Amino acid sequence: MARSDQRRSNHHDVALALREVLKADRFAVRELAARLGLGVNDITALQHLTEGPLGPTDLADRLGLTTASTSLLLDRLEDVGHIWREPHPRDGRRKIVVLTDRSRGLVLEALQPLTTALDRAAADLTEDHADAVISFLTVAATLMRDYSAGGADGSVTRQ
Numbered sequence: 001m002a003r004s005d006q007r008r009s010n011h012h013d014v015a016l017a018l019r020e021v022l023k024a025d026r027f028a029v030r031e032l033a034a035r036l037g038l039g040v041n042d043i044t045a046l047q048h049l050t051e052g053p054l055g056p057t058d059l060a061d062r063l064g065l066t067t068a069s070t071s072l073l074l075d076r077l078e079d080v081g082h083i084w085r086e087p088h089p090r091d092g093r094r095k096i097v098v099l100t101d102r103s104r105g106l107v108l109e110a111l112q113p114l115t116t117a118l119d120r121a122a123a124d125l126t127e128d129h130a131d132a133v134i135s136f137l138t139v140a141a142t143l144m145r146d147y148s149a150g151g152a153d154g155s156v157t158r159q
Helices: 003-036 040-049 056-063 067-079 101-123 127-148
Strands: 083-087 095-099
Touching: 003 040, 003 101, 040 056, 040 067, 040 083, 040 095, 056 067, 056 095, 067 083
Parallel strands: none
Antiparallel strands: 083 095
16 A cells, blocks of 8 residues: 555544544443433533532533523433532622532542543553554544534534
8 A cells, every 4th residue: 555545544544543432431331321320411411510619501501402401301310419509709699500529429420430441551552652642632622622613614623
């Protein structure tokens, strides 16, 4: 196979592998939800809250849900001890949603077998391969964020 054909094939294989990872992530989220007795949207909300407290409207936007649906979701999560709501630090009229330490611990415990296996797989990479994987995944994440925040045409440009 000519070198340019090999590179084209490798690029295609990389794109396919990334799609498989994204598909596997969706299955892993479903499994995590089942292990914790939650719904997929509940898990997605908890994932967003691991980055820090959010207002209910901000969380609704990230989830692609109405504020009413998000309010019901938050009521469920609060009832089982995954989140609490507290006054916004700068605007007492607003609330922020905070992930509980208990919830963080339950999620980490449920994910432990997966994170251990992924850590082992990463440890098998050479430093150069690890650098290449990190570089590609960083670019892929940026492109995906750009796409999801894109304009009307949904265009994405790689710098």
